[in-house]
Amino acid sequence: MEGRWLDIFEILEEIGIPVAKWSWIEKEEELLKFLEENKEIVIKAISKDILHKSDVGAVKVGIGSPEEAVEVFRNFRKRFPGAKILAQEMIHGLELFLGAKKDPIFGWVISFGLGGIFVEVYKDVSMRLAPVDEGEAMRMMEEIKGGKILEGYRGIKVRKEEIARIISIFSKNLDRIGGKEIDINPLICNEKGCWAVDLRVLE
Ligand code: ADP
Ligand code: MG
Numbered sequence: 001m002e003g004r005w006l007d008i009f010e011i012l013e014e015i016g017i018p019v020a021k022w023s024w025i026e027k028e029e030e031l032l033k034f035l036e037e038n039k040e041i042v043i044k045a046i047s048k049d050i051l052h053k054s055d056v057g058a059v060k061v062g063i064g065s066p067e068e069a070v071e072v073f074r075n076f077r078k079r080f081p082g083a084k085i086l087a088q089e090m091i092h093g094l095e096l097f098l099g100a101k102k103d104p105i106f107g108w109v110i111s112f113g114l115g116g117i118f119v120e121v122y123k124d125v126s127m128r129l130a131p132v133d134e135g136e137a138m139r140m141m142e143e144i145k146g147g148k149i150l151e152g153y154r155g156i157k158v159r160k161e162e163i164a165r166i167i168s169i170f171s172k173n174l175d176r177i178g179g180k181e182i183d184i185n186p187l188i189c190n191e192k193g194c195w196a197v198d199l200r201v202l203e
Helices: 002-015 028-038 066-079 134-143 145-151 160-172
Strands: 022-025 041-046 059-063 084-089 094-103 107-114 125-129 181-190 193-196 199-202
Touching: 002 160, 002 199, 022 028, 028 041, 028 066, 028 084, 041 066, 059 066, 066 084, 094 160, 107 134, 107 145, 107 160, 125 134, 134 145, 134 160, 145 160, 160 181, 160 193
Parallel strands: none
Antiparallel strands: 022 084, 041 059, 041 084, 094 107, 094 181, 107 125, 181 193, 181 199
């Protein structure tokens, strides 16, 4: 599972979907080096037994000091013995959801929405048969109820053309990623761009 997770991150990068900088951590020195290079980081415990990492406290965001990093690393090691530890650069921005499901008759159907509760609770998503071009992707973004947030809200700015580019590229490369269901959740966007920070693939 960990291997596949990484492979998919690599495929995403290859097809042109940026991925937050990441590194597997086995030793404290590796973690401290990664923190020094990235200033603010996130630490996650990755394992096939952990489906929703934040539900079990296996994600710690906004780590800026070596002391905290080491403490979280040791704590995760203890609490999640079989898991691999992943460090990621921290991305500040708006969280989006980009998913795909393979329908036995229609093929890939993609969905797009704002991340978190907007998808999970309000089901505020727009859907299309894949593939979509950038114009169609732009219409998907305008269709969701929370679409206005993408125009800029309380200091959050995102690049809509970049999001449309990513939706379109994703929709055209689903067979390369494989599986039956693929979720990038979240894709975090700010005025500089968008980065995938988490994935879920159903084989
Ligand atoms: P899971 O969905 O399994 O709980 P995620 O990797 O999606 O785990 O992390 C949970 C939440 O933590 C995300 O929805 C996001 O809010 C935050 N998060 C995770 N990784 C990052 C990151 N690299 N930068 C900023 N926030 C992050
Ligand atoms: Mg997630």
